[in-house]
Amino acid sequence: MATRLKFENSCEVGVFSKLTNAYCLVAIGGSENFYSAFEAELSDVIPVIRTSIGGTRIVGRLCIGNKNGLLLPHTTTDQELQHLKNSLPDQVRVQRIEEKLSALGNCIACNDHVALTHTDLDKETEEVVADVLGVEVFRQTVAGNILVGSYCAFSNKGGLVHPHTSVEDLDELSTLLQVPLVAGTVNRGSEVIAAGMTVNDWTAFCGADTTATELSVIENVFKLREAKPSAIVDEMRKSLFDS
């Protein structure tokens, strides 16, 4: 289910929060309403962690992670690193990387299996990404923009990309990512998808300006209607039994 909210009168919720299948990071300093929205949806399933990165609130754009790990830029302070290591579940590997392009959230987009990165990313960073997050890495552009992390958002079920993406590009990306993709907008026609929303396999949070049309597109492509947290647990249970 997709929820609409605002952080301090800004509709760019993807900037101030990072949502994965195993945890959720939110920025500090906002009103309690913001946290309540997240906690209402997620607190009994995954931990919701309040943090800052490098003293800033734009946690969504500075870090990148999935259920396997979390990567932080070199601007992260030691206290923040420690706090995150303490708060996150043990199977999530937290690593700080030295990378010139420090806004990792803008440069890399990933789900649990595959990641798209900025074309100018360092080779070592790519290897760290592949290692820590356990994903296959592809260097790509989205609608001609190199900041793939900003202009597309995808989960294991589907993805939303920049509205000006051509049909051929859409097919190519879809083949790489192995998920259905759709070109659309968020926050009343804004093209910066990942800044306007944040998503995981069963829920999504969008800015308050998102229109009903956009919301329905999001719910369709990310298959949020049927998804409930329990659905994943049921699937896992089935596989456990079968063994």
Next chain:
Amino acid sequence: MSGILGMAQDAGMFMVHQTIGSVLCCKCGIRMQPNAANMCVKCLRSEVDITEGLLKRLVLVHCPECESYLQPPRTWVKLQLESKELLTFCLKKLQKNMNINKVKLVNAEFIWTEPHSKRVKVKVSVQKEVYNGAILEQSYLVEYVQQDHMCESCSRVAANPDQWVAAVQLRQHVSHRRTFYYLEQLILRHGAAARAVRIKQMDHGIDFYFSNRSHGNKFVEFIGKVAPVKSRSDKQLVSHDSKSNNYNYKYTFSVEISPICREDLICLPPKAAAILGNIGPIVVCTKVTNSIALLDPLTLKFGFLDAEQYWRTSFKSLLTSRQLVEYIVFDIEPVSSEITVGGTKYVLADAQVARVSDFGSNDTQFSIRTHLGHLLKPGDHALGYDLYGANTNDMELDRYKGYIPEVVLIKKSYEEKRQKKRAKARSWKLKSLNMEVDDKIKVDEDKRDAEYEHFLKDLEENPELRFNISLYQNKDYQPSEVASVTEDDGEPIPSVPDDELLAANLLAAEFDDLDLIEDGDGEDNMAE
């Protein structure tokens, strides 16, 4: 994105053809091509109104008398309804407001309104940039309310229709009006009196009234170019506004034309003769434009006096064309060869002539020298001045001690032939100025008619006179068959050839659509 593609294509790379996908409009959900706002046009229009803050209702001040519109602060521009100029005028008023709101004018057109509704409606299309880069175009209606307000010149005319500011008084102190007939045609041709408020015919002249001093001045200069004149100007204070120091005057120009006319006989005073190279005191005036051409009939010597020189030594003519007497030529013997002066040929000849009144009754004959040797043949009639029998009252003539000719022939006479073709209608006619005639002065109708007829005959005989005049075809003219029977005299009477006539419009037509056929007509309308 297209930039990168363009560069890659230039480099010869294989490019995948990019099809633009479609997205859903974020508001209404219909499929559309993605654009900068990511909303379909209708939703965008409903979101943003680019015409807010623009003027929709304006006032145009209109003068109902002269159909002109006020351009602040003070100019009045004559404009037609639904014309391009009116559209430009209306749009100019919107321009500043549009620039402030950063909209760009794309298209404008009139919506028809009833003329009496006093509304002018213009549909205007404008463009503006909204959101991030999307350009939206929208059209809206601007209504102009036409308010009636008389412009200054119309109110001045309405308050006092006879109001004039400048008056030009043209005078010539001679006993005939030939000059004024000729001047009238000249003025008509060049449209010099187009700005005159009133034209009045006076004794010995014509008065022209203008509403502006510069118009009067221009008219005086025009007259100065076509006749030898002396003028002076005066002004009279009409009103005075002491607060703004505005003084209103009435200006008067007094223009006097020299009394020397064509075909006049003149006895030159010694001073004038000296200026002209001592030509004989008896001279004939051959041409009057802004200078006077004088010809000595005995020696074929020419002199020109321009207006200033004439007025310095102002002399009057000895005999005028009223006093021409008809002679019959018995014998003619050219003495010199053909000389061309000022476009006309002359041949000095000795002639034996007698007055027609003497012809049958007595034997008085005169042996004279004449300059018309090229025209006259024995048996011709000619008109000339009879100095033998004339009773002149001229001091110069009395003072002169040398030889004075007895007869000076001026021109060939066509009277006889004319009488044969009695009252034949002419194939051409002239227009005339709209003149008021002063009732107080007694006008001798017969004399006027005879003078006018004389003027028309003059025009027929002299092609150079016709040069500056517009002649129109007389639609009522039919060449009579009777004419061909009597055409056995050898020489036809002079008439105006058809190619000199202008295609006549209606008698009351305007001058603007004149189609000049005359050749050698470099100067076009000097219309103001």
